Amino acid sequence: MSESPVPKEITHSAPAEAAKLGIGTDEWVAQHEERTARKKGLKGIPQLISETVPAWARWVVLLAAAFAFGAFVDNQYLLRIGVNLGLFVMLAYGLNIVMGYAGLLDLGYVAFYGIGAYGYALMSSEQIGHHWSTWLSVLIIIIGTALLGYIVSLPARRLFGDYLAIVTLFFGQVFVQLVLASDNITFPWADDYVDITAGANGIPGIDPFSFFGHKFLNIRDYYWLLLVLVALLTITISRVNRTRIGRAWRTIREDALAAESMGVMVNRLKTMAFVTGAAIAGLAGAIFAAMQSAVFVSGFDMPLMTMIYAAVILGGSGSLAGAVMGAIVMSVLPEVLRVTNYSEILFLAVLVLTLAAVGKSVKRFTINIVSIVLIGFAVKILLGFASIKITPTEEWVVGPVSRALSHWMYVPLDRVLWGNCAFVILIVLIAYFTTTTPRIKTILLPIIGYLGIFLWEVRLVTDVNTTRQLLIGAMLVVLMITRPQGFLGKPRVEVL
Amino acid sequence: MSEKKPLLEISNIDTYYGVIHILQQVNLRVDEGELVCLLGGNACGKSTTLKTILGMVKPKVGKIMFAGEDVTHQNTPARVKLGMAVVPENRRLFAPMTVLENLKIGAYVRGEAAEEDLERVYELFPKLKERSSQLAGTLSGGEQQMVAVGRALMSHPRLILMDEPSMGLAPKLVEQSFEMIANLHSQGVSMLIVEQNANMALSVADRGYVLQTGRIVLEGEAKELAGHEELRRAYLGR
Numbered sequence: 200m201s202e203s204p205v206p207k208e209i210t211h212s213a214p215a216e217a218a219k220l221g222i223g224t225d226e227w228v229a230q231h232e233e234r235t236a237r238k239k240g241l242k243g244i245p246q247l248i249s250e251t252v253p254a255w256a257r258w259v260v261l262l263a264a265a266f267a268f269g270a271f272v273d274n275q276y277l278l279r280i281g282v283n284l285g286l287f288v289m290l291a292y293g294l295n296i297v298m299g300y301a302g303l304l305d306l307g308y309v310a311f312y313g314i315g316a317y318g319y320a321l322m323s324s325e326q327i328g329h330h331w332s333t334w335l336s337v338l339i340i341i342i343g344t345a346l347l348g349y350i351v352s353l354p355a356r357r358l359f360g361d362y363l364a365i366v367t368l369f370f371g372q373v374f375v376q377l378v379l380a381s382d383n384i385t386f387p388w389a390d391d392y393v394d395i396t397a398g399a400n401g402i403p404g405i406d407p408f409s410f411f412g413h414k415f416l417n418i419r420d421y422y423w424l425l426l427v428l429v430a431l432l433t434i435t436i437s438r439v440n441r442t443r444i445g446r447a448w449r450t451i452r453e454d455a456l457a458a459e460s461m462g463v464m465v466n467r468l469k470t471m472a473f474v475t476g477a478a479i480a481g482l483a484g485a486i487f488a489a490m491q492s493a494v495f496v497s498g499f500d501m502p503l504m505t506m507i508y509a510a511v512i513l514g515g516s517g518s519l520a521g522a523v524m525g526a527i528v529m530s531v532l533p534e535v536l537r538v539t540n541y542s543e544i545l546f547l548a549v550l551v552l553t554l555a556a557v558g559k560s561v562k563r564f565t566i567n568i569v570s571i572v573l574i575g576f577a578v579k580i581l582l583g584f585a586s587i588k589i590t591p592t593e594e595w596v597v598g599p600v601s602r603a604l605s606h607w608m609y610v611p612l613d614r615v616l617w618g619n620c621a622f623v624i625l626i627v628l629i630a631y632f633t634t635t636t637p638r639i640k641t642i643l644l645p646i647i648g649y650l651g652i653f654l655w656e657v658r659l660v661t662d663v664n665t666t667r668q669l670l671i672g673a674m675l676v677v678l679m680i681t682r683p684q685g686f687l688g689k690p691r692v693e694v695l
Numbered sequence: 696m697s698e699k700k701p702l703l704e705i706s707n708i709d710t711y712y713g714v715i716h717i718l719q720q721v722n723l724r725v726d727e728g729e730l731v732c733l734l735g736g737n738a739c740g741k742s743t744t745l746k747t748i749l750g751m752v753k754p755k756v757g758k759i760m761f762a763g764e765d766v767t768h769q770n771t772p773a774r775v776k777l778g779m780a781v782v783p784e785n786r787r788l789f790a791p792m793t794v795l796e797n798l799k800i801g802a803y804v805r806g807e808a809a810e811e812d813l814e815r816v817y818e819l820f821p822k823l824k825e826r827s828s829q830l831a832g833t834l835s836g837g838e839q840q841m842v843a844v845g846r847a848l849m850s851h852p853r854l855i856l857m858d859e860p861s862m863g864l865a866p867k868l869v870e871q872s873f874e875m876i877a878n879l880h881s882q883g884v885s886m887l888i889v890e891q892n893a894n895m896a897l898s899v900a901d902r903g904y905v906l907q908t909g910r911i912v913l914e915g916e917a918k919e920l921a922g923h924e925e926l927r928r929a930y931l932g933r
């Protein structure tokens with residue numbers, strides 16, 4: 200149905216009129232350029248960058264930054280964060296293939312990471328007494344996890360969505376339980392029991408990697424190894440994604456039946472995704488075990504799984520750059536939160552930014568800040584009259600921010616009770632806030648801001664784990680509302 | 696006509712969805728280079744016939760011959776590889792992928808999509824070239840139809856199965872769409888077209904079949920069918 204040429208179209212009663220209106224011509228294509236809207240101001244910057252800076256240039260910048268980090272940073276703690284980030288990126292890449300491209304909801308993915316780690320531990324420690332060469336063990340692990348991925352994919356590829364999730368979840372739990380139970384295996388023909396995995400005690404004393412006689416004694420060695428691996432994976436995966444295989448993966452995610460009717464061998468491609476993801480996770484596991492020199496099965500359970508999923512979803516399922524971004528958020532943020540000084544500053548920065556984003560104008564923003572300060576003093580005076588006992592400053596001040604706040608904030612003695620109350624009220628208020636009229640919103644906003652600071656200082660700043668979970672949850676909720684496709688994901692469009 | 700080689704031949708097909716018996720003793724033939732239309736009212740089993748031919752549902756009894764091979768027990772990708780291509784009901788484009796990627800998926804069974812195949816599709820639908828980097832889900836209905844047809848052409852099919860190509864199109868576009876079908880036909884492409892719009896379908900087809908609650912009740916030359924009294928009353932609205 201090609202567009203017929205213009206003159207042929209204009210055979211109506213008033214040809215000149217029609218020509219002026221351009222009836223029959225494709226106005227949309229003609230106006231395509233002008234119609235591409237550009238966001239103004241700060242919000243337009245991401246769009247501007249994505250339009251002017253080519254993707255490869257962004258990767259080069261990222262690579263250069265990672266290289267500089269490895270070359271110039273000497274702090275062991277920072278290097279360890281870098282290594283963790285590298286592992287996280289590998290895991291996110293693997294999951295991105297399985298879940299992001301092929302759309303398979305694999306909730307047992309982290310088990311392959313654990314199998315890689317335990318596999319290396321068993322081949323390179325006193326646990327069974329093997330000290331095989333790194334090359335051999337890593338090769339066995341890659342092949343082994345790929346094979347296992349194949350086996351898991353056999354029942355899984357007949358399943359969709361929820362069913363697949365349940366089966367893989369089960370697989371992940373079986374791995375954990377097997378490791379826990381395999382410290383005490385008895386055989387009918389032997390008197391003594393056999394200890395394979397040391398159960399919950401974990402396996403210590405794992406050999407570091409050793410290639411060509413070079414032992415990886417420094418954490419920096421692992422950093423370089425991971426940098427090279429991640430770079431190679433980035434290139435390979437993005438290449439594959441542009442071939443027919445990558446395309447076919449994405450068609451399966453969208454509409455497996457339609458894909459099949461185009462000749463895509465759906466089952467085979469699902470298996471390929473599973474196998475690739477499993478092998479990447481297995482390799483990452485081996486590196487983790489060698490770097491850490493000890494493995495514990497608790498590290499390969501649901502908490503890590505949720506973090507990896509959060510990373511892939513936050514960054515934008517199906518996007519490699521998104522996976523990197525999600526991995527940075529998910530692996531670096533918890534470390535920042537661990538140091539209370541940083542976390543305090545971070546929290547305040549987030550709060551101020553949120554107020555700025557919600558307030559829209561400088562005037563509104565100032566009013567909000569001033570209101571919060573006033574509310575603080577008002578509460579201090581009121582609670583002072585009610586003579587509720589106060590926590591001595593030195594007991595709750597943890598950093599410069601809280602020191603400054605201590606002159607302003609009234610911290611009751613029972614911080615757990617008051618903190619929990621504040622938490623409940625805060626959630627109710629936020630829920631109400633999202634549904635109410637603009638006028639009430641203006642009144643509510645400073646109160647919510649105050650309660651947020653109160654809750655943070657009274658309860659959360661010293662309770663790192665809870666904070667981390669809450670923060671990740673909050674981020675996911677906010678993202679779900681504002682940008683359902685993730686930071687760098689493509690917006691979803693439905694054919695209706 | 697009759698000395699032509701049969702490209703597709705389905706004989707005595709019975710298809711069930713669970714316990715529901717849909718197709719009953721369906722026989723149908725498409726010769727090399729022929730344009731055949733399958734007519735019938737809603738829910739009479741037209742799409743089911745196409746799905747059975749393509750292997751998306753398996754018949755309980757019967758035989759499907761395609762390009763000289765018995766494909767009754769082959770899966771869909773194998774049949775596509777042999778030369779079937781489908782323009783599904785409602786198009787079923789891959790919405791978050793670009794027009795170009797949608798076209799390339801059509802060539803999946805042939806390997807990487809060849810430039811000249813893309814050019815051929817662009818020649819047929821110049822609009823798609825301009826839109827090649829647009830997400831398929833954001834196209835208008837008519838444009839989506841072009842992509843669906845283009846995608847089917849990318850595999851160099853010997854037989855194109857089209858399920859209601861005129862669905863949801865403005866009268867003008869329906870006309871264009873049938874012009875395009877006639878055009879493909881004149882280039883020697885064999886087609887089996889399912890249509891509600893019997894008038895249009897019969898105007899371009901060589902032969903036609905009429906399906907009624909899962910049975911073929913009429914078959915014949917398109918011209919004959921167009922003049923058939925009963926059919927006119929039932930489908931042509933006269």
Ligand SMILES: Nc1ncnc2c1ncn2[C@@H]1O[C@H](COP(=O)(O)OP(=O)(O)OP(=O)(O)O)[C@@H](O)[C@H]1O
Nearest residue numbers: 712715717735736737738739740741742743744891
């Ligand atoms: N997967 C299925 N399971 C059960 N019944 C089905 C299934 N698919 C189709 N049917 C039923 O089979 C009958 C024929 O369906 P089919 O899609 O072949 O109709 P059709 O002739 O293409 O109709 P239309 O012109 O409306 O597209 C319908 O009654 C439908 O409800």
Ligand SMILES: [Mg+2]
Nearest residue numbers: 741742784858
């Ligand atoms: Mg139908």
